[in-house]
Amino acid sequence: MEADMLMESTTRSRPAMAPSQVTPPASLHSLFARQPVENFVSGQILFFEGDEAKSIFEVVEGTLRIVRILPDGRRVITGFLHAGDLLGISFKSHYIYTAEAINNVTIRRLSRRAFETELANSDEIRPAVFHQMSDEMAAAQDQMVLLSTKNAEERLCSFLLKELQREMRAGGLAPIVKLPMTRLDIADYLGLTIETVSRTMTKLANKGVLTPSGRHAVEILRRGMLAQLAGDGDECEIEWRMTNTSREEFRRH
Amino acid sequence: MEADMLMESTTRSRPAMAPSQVTPPASLHSLFARQPVENFVSGQILFFEGDEAKSIFEVVEGTLRIVRILPDGRRVITGFLHAGDLLGISFKSHYIYTAEAINNVTIRRLSRRAFETELANSDEIRPAVFHQMSDEMAAAQDQMVLLSTKNAEERLCSFLLKELQREMRAGGLAPIVKLPMTRLDIADYLGLTIETVSRTMTKLANKGVLTPSGRHAVEILRRGMLAQLAGDGDECEIEWRMTNTSREEFRRH
DNA sequence: CGCCGTATTGAAGTCTTTCAACGGACGTGG
DNA sequence: CCACGTCCGTTGAAAGACTTCAATACGGCG
Structure with missing residues (x-):
């Protein structure tokens, strides 16, 4: 809460996290x-x-x-x-x-x-x-994509974003993500350690992306930035599809 | 129920690395x-x-x-x-x-x-x-388990072991794993870099676990050791299941 | 035979983990 | 109601694993 971090974040863009489980039909x-x-x-x-x-x-x-x-x-x-x-x-x-x-x-x-x-x-x-x-x-x-390629910040943001989306779908009003699980649970889910989760959370708070709301909830202050940091941006997708295609066209003969 | 469980573990250990796709029925x-x-x-x-x-x-x-x-x-x-x-x-x-x-x-x-x-x-x-x-x-x-928790050596061994098992199921005779994919493919599959895959492969060769057989195949020399290194060993499973159970019993009230 | 893409190897750098200590919240009991 | 203990979370410093950057070697294919 009081510690300030001088580390700058390496922000890059990444692709899409699909919604995990939808409400059963x-x-x-x-x-x-x-x-x-x-x-x-x-x-x-x-x-x-x-x-x-x-x-x-x-x-x-x-x-x-x-x-x-x-x-x-x-x-x-x-x-x-x-x-x-x-x-x-x-x-x-x-x-x-x-x-x-x-x-x-x-x-x-x-x-x-x-x-x-x-x-x-x-x-x-x-x-x-x-x-x-x-x-x-x-x-x-x-x-698998998350665990294969994403760094700690991207992983945590992806997780928080997904949880936020779920809560919103479920009728949540405020942009508050409840986290009933422990940090250890989150760590074991994201393939990180409890310390890294904690540090990353602090870093996000310092960036103004979120603010802790008690111990088992966070308020998302900048959802757009959260999505950015999650690396799920899709604005480049078309280009990638295109290069991919042309490469294939090239190879195809 | 717990007895049931222990029985289960003793008789047949869970395939930590399940065969990915079995031959279609x-x-x-x-x-x-x-x-x-x-x-x-x-x-x-x-x-x-x-x-x-x-x-x-x-x-x-x-x-x-x-x-x-x-x-x-x-x-x-x-x-x-x-x-x-x-x-x-x-x-x-x-x-x-x-x-x-x-x-x-x-x-x-x-x-x-x-x-x-x-x-x-x-x-x-x-x-x-x-x-x-x-x-x-x-x-x-x-x-997901592989990507969450395993280090480079465990990942590569898990992969090779799975491929070996598949080839044996498919009627392979010699303990030779064919690797038609490039190192980059393997790296992207295991969440590593091409260099780490290469280094790890060399390390396994030095340990006598395998020996390269051309560029797109390896011969497995010590399958048991490969399985050990894969981290899918199941010899401790019973103990872990037990501690897990007792912890639960403890918590349960 | 020589070229080009792929693989290997080395050295430096980065991110995460590990080890360790502290702090805060919660529940229990005084 | 407060004290205290415990568990969980946070923070710091050092170590480690993997990545990155760079150069070299190999091997298939023209």
């Missing part, structure tokens, strides 16, 4: 509507990686983290889930990741049997599921 | 069997990111790269495709990546319309497609 949501809600307290685990995949879930309220632990103890978070997101839609016999509640979470659960029955019978559900999976795949690719 | 393969083959020369592009997604493909022969270009020119390769792999299975209206032939490639193509018709009608195809998508998702998650 009405048709999918309806599957869960009649299921009873279940509650999980902060830190509680819905299922472990390796558990038999018996259920799929709809998050009603709260935030979850999707975790994978490596043999040597390193932890990776491959995603966060919020109200409206779906969890566990896969056709593998066992879960390939652990799902933990970050805060108090309410979910509805559907047995996989019931789900697959619906899937077989309903011509409405099926495309919705395909689309859901396609969206998840696109999000995964975006995350 | 016979049912999916059969969709393409009657399509004519098409050829693409090295460097030629099947489709661009952003193109309307009109077709899905089965790779008959050769190797492709899945590419995303960022606005500032940085390039990310999110995957390689080999004979037997499927390409373009998604339910988005436009492709979200570019597909380029690395060497001379033969494919069979199916119009998306035909594909979706089959999907709607065949009770055999549908689950195969779901499984295919789930496999791709698992591969994407593994790649």
